[in-house]
Amino acid sequence: MAVKILKKIFKFIILFFICLLSLLLVFGVYVYRISDTDPPQISLTKDIEITPTKVDSSLTTFKNNWLHKNKFHLYEMYLSGDGFERGLAFGKMGKTLIREQELAFTNEIQRMIPSKRYLKFLKYIVGFMNRDLADYVIKEYQDEIYGTSMAASEEFNWIGTNYSRQLNYHAAHDIGHALANMMLVGCSSFATWNEKSKDSTLLIGRNFDFYVGDEFAKNKIVAFYKPKKGHAFMSLTWPGFSGVVSGMNAEGLTVTINANKSDIPFGAATPVSLVAREILQYASTIQEAYAIALKRKMFVSESFLIGSAKDHKAVVIEKTPDAIDLYESKTSSIICTNHYQGKILGKQELNEKQKQNSASVYRYHRLNELLNATPSNTPEQSAAILRDYKGIGNSDIGFTNEKAMNQFLAHHSIIFQPEKLLVWVSTSPWQEGAYICYDLNTLFSNKTQNFNFPLYDTNQTIAADHFLQSNEFKKVQRYLFIENELKLHHAIDPQEVISINPNYYDTYRIAGDEYLRQRKYKEAKQMYGHALSLEIATQEERNLLNEKIKQINSKH
Numbered sequence: 001m002a003v004k005i006l007k008k009i010f011k012f013i014i015l016f017f018i019c020l021l022s023l024l025l026v027f028g029v030y031v032y033r034i035s036d037t038d039p040p041q042i043s044l045t046k047d048i049e050i051t052p053t054k055v056d057s058s059l060t061t062f063k064n065n066w067l068h069k070n071k072f073h074l075y076e077m078y079l080s081g082d083g084f085e086r087g088l089a090f091g092k093m094g095k096t097l098i099r100e101q102e103l104a105f106t107n108e109i110q111r112m113i114p115s116k117r118y119l120k121f122l123k124y125i126v127g128f129m130n131r132d133l134a135d136y137v138i139k140e141y142q143d144e145i146y147g148t149s150m151a152a153s154e155e156f157n158w159i160g161t162n163y164s165r166q167l168n169y170h171a172a173h174d175i176g177h178a179l180a181n182m183m184l185v186g187c188s189s190f191a192t193w194n195e196k197s198k199d200s201t202l203l204i205g206r207n208f209d210f211y212v213g214d215e216f217a218k219n220k221i222v223a224f225y226k227p228k229k230g231h232a233f234m235s236l237t238w239p240g241f242s243g244v245v246s247g248m249n250a251e252g253l254t255v256t257i258n259a260n261k262s263d264i265p266f267g268a269a270t271p272v273s274l275v276a277r278e279i280l281q282y283a284s285t286i287q288e289a290y291a292i293a294l295k296r297k298m299f300v301s302e303s304f305l306i307g308s309a310k311d312h313k314a315v316v317i318e319k320t321p322d323a324i325d326l327y328e329s330k331t332s333s334i335i336c337t338n339h340y341q342g343k344i345l346g347k348q349e350l351n352e353k354q355k356q357n358s359a360s361v362y363r364y365h366r367l368n369e370l371l372n373a374t375p376s377n378t379p380e381q382s383a384a385i386l387r388d389y390k391g392i393g394n395s396d397i398g399f400t401n402e403k404a405m406n407q408f409l410a411h412h413s414i415i416f417q418p419e420k421l422l423v424w425v426s427t428s429p430w431q432e433g434a435y436i437c438y439d440l441n442t443l444f445s446n447k448t449q450n451f452n453f454p455l456y457d458t459n460q461t462i463a464a465d466h467f468l469q470s471n472e473f474k475k476v477q478r479y480l481f482i483e484n485e486l487k488l489h490h491a492i493d494p495q496e497v498i499s500i501n502p503n504y505y506d507t508y509r510i511a512g513d514e515y516l517r518q519r520k521y522k523e524a525k526q527m528y529g530h531a532l533s534l535e536i537a538t539q540e541e542r543n544l545l546n547e548k549i550k551q552i553n554s555k556h
Contacts (some may be wrong), residue, residue, distance in 0.1 A: 070454055076224070101240055107213070174269075190204070210410075231281060248418060253309070257301040260299075260502070261358070289306045387467070399504060412426055509545060
């Protein structure tokens with residue numbers, strides 16, 4: 001009797017595992033099939049056969065569009081037409097740049113995730129999460145991304161088809177900081193108007209502290225769009241990217257985005273950058289911007305700082321996958337870092353954790369301190385604020401600290417004066433180089449597309465920071481070089497790194513790790529202990545240091 005029961009149990013277990021394996025196989029086939037997205041249906045014209053014209057070493061044209069490299073090594077681009085026409089022109093003129101950008105992005109991902117097997121697994125997971133992504137992207141932007149993708153390189157097909165890859169890259173920011181809370185985007189932005197600005201006009205400044213390696217930030221594009229529908233606008237972007245992270249339109253409406261703490265997404269939604277793009281192209285007031293943000297479902301939590309010439313003020317639209325809030329300042333200035341401030345979302349548990357555990361609140365207070373010390377703001381003073389690398393009370397918290405405005409890693413920094421349609425764009429390195437000024441009144445009034453170079457107004461350039469001539473700047477360069485050596489798993493001199501950046505907590509974590517590698521446990525513990533006495537950016541990093549000390553104590 002007992003033997004018969006055991007046989008039945010054994011048969012049941014075998015049947016269960018056969019069913020489970022069958023389900024896993026079916027699911028695996030399904031995930032494999034949907035990991036690539038079909039491009040939109042579009043009638044292709046003879047334009048796809050036209051070769052772009054290389055006018056000279058700095059200028060390429062395609063029909064009425066052009067791509068130009070200025071003396072500051074910034075690319076300037078003009079795109080016109082409908083979605084597909086713009087995307088095709090982008091791809092045709094920027095083919096080499098798009099390949100370089102994708103290579104930089106994939107190299108950094110492979111550095112972060114060296115396992116090829118895990119990368120392949122991750123590809124299908126992302127494909128599954130984004131299986132319905134196209135359903136949340138308006139047709140115009142699908143067409144534009146498709147047009148650009150036609151110039152993408154086949155060498156990256158191990159990730160996906162050209163269109164599927166380019167579409168998914170627009171959601172990389174969202175999935176990255178939600179999946180692993182990587183917070184690759186820890187930005188700061190602010191606005192002043194009325195008595196807070198010297199001439200009473202609206203002024204907006206922002207640092208886009210988005211870091212995916214130095215190579216990714218090398219080729220930046222100041223893009224000028226004249227779409228068939230909606231408003232003409234400018235956007236600071238990179239090769240192959242149709243989304244918006246910083247931009248201003250011809251109506252004097254600006255959009256900048258700041259990441260917030262998010263839960264892990266389990267389904268597709270509209271990428272943040274494409275929501276920002278839609279706002280910039282189709283809104284002229286705060287109310288219109290809010291209406292667009294309201295109707296779009298998003299992957300993750302984000303803040304949109306919206307400046308409006310027509311409303312003569314700036315606000316923050318705060319949005320999660322489930323809710324939306326509008327935060328307005330009671331004064332003539334507003335600040336946005338990486339936490340919510342509104343009555344609805346500001347009280348969320350996830351936001352409270354973000355405030356307690358991240359660098360966001362500290363950076364907010366430092367920015368507020370800098371604005372209070374600047375009673376009547378100007379573009380030049382905005383640049384000085386964006387370049388500031390000190391802590392609260394002008395304290396020395398070390399170079400590259402996430403709690404500082406200037407972390408020496410910004411992809412770009414930008415200043416808007418919406419009522420005058422002026423925009424200042426930073427040049428390398430980070431926000432330390434000159435800010436060059438573009439007058440959108442002139443650029444968008446041009447009817448012939450025959451632009452005279454240079455495009456920027458040489459009379460309104462904000463000079464490069466004097467910091468570039470200092471010994472401190474050399475120390476920053478050396479410190480960043482050492483950090484790169486660590487990424488390559490090269491040995492470093494602990495005492496050298498301490499001498500270069502002695503007030504930065506992570507200097508001592510780096511030194512401690514090197515001593516630990518050398519089995520010098522006493523010295524390692526001393527380094528970790530000293531790091532804990534300094535201004536640490538996040539609670540997670542503090543916990544990590546305490547855990548390292550705990551492990552040394554338990555074993556030695």
